[in-house]
Amino acid sequence: MHTTVRRAPLAALALFVLAGCASTYQPATVNNATLPEAVRVPDGHRQTAWTVGKGEITYECRAKADAPGQHAWAFVTPVATLSDASGQTVGRYYGGPTWEGRDGSMVKGKQVGLAPAPAGNIAWQLVQATPSSGQGLFEGTSYIQRLNTRGGVAPQASCTASNQGQRMQVAYQADYVVYKPAR
Template identity: 50%
Template sequence: MQAFVARAVPLVAALTLAACATTPPAPVFSQDALPDAVKVPAGHRVAMETVGVGEITYECRAKAQAAGSFEWAFVGPKADLQNRAGAKVGTYFGPPATWAADDGSRVTGAQLAVAPASAGNLPLQLVKANPATGAGALVGVAYIQRVATRGGVAPASACDAGTAGRREIVKYQADYILWKPV
């Protein structure tokens, strides 16, 4: 029996290595189908692909410089960031827009550009990241894209003098692609 095990272990190891060698690499996000306005400049690589699943809060407020008019105003997002396998790797919240990795690193950013998404979905977005705080995965992130958006737009319910101050929460999902210089 020992002789069988001694011959089987190297065979299993060789087969395992051969299987790994033929496994295709994990897909990497492509910007090809994105509008130019939200594409990350050349000289950057994808550092992390996340899926934000959460909610956006809106508040019914008087429109600035439009007496007697009201609108749903963006208050802020709150979402869990998951990797492509569905494991939680961080959070997204604001304002200011903040991506915080579970490893303690954190980055804020400012919007550079937006592009329309399909009806009922938040626009696509390109953000220029500020230098990260903490040590971890977000150190060195230069740009963040919001793509593949689902939901998140302002409520369709009435917003007028009678509802001023009321808050509503809207569910959303978006991919946040984080980029570092090459």
């Protein structure tokens, strides 16, 4: 008796599964026209990188300056590890705001726009870059968007005079999309 092994369907299935895994890490191309106007990058700039930042945001329980006797959680600083489309660490993000590449490049910026994110997630953000330093990932950056945020909002824990000064870290994740002037 002769047995025929059918490899083509198995090979096709393997390619399909591998392609599906690979597409998980494909960088997103942002269509600015679909974003809220406040976080759209102006015309004349092109997307050059897409990273995922995973980290935490520190909040502190503070007295409200405009409401004597009341307290609220106040944003202190973020810190996150930046990964590329393949999941490799390419840099870090921290207060300033500052993005620093493992390649030695660095850029700071100033927030120029915010848009609400779904409930429970920090706002989307548009940052205009100041001149960058070093060569590499952040060299020549003009804008950075924070999109697709998850988590990062102020703690739900009580904030009163009895725990004023207490700090808490909240986990978050966001896509950081990098732009340079179009040429």
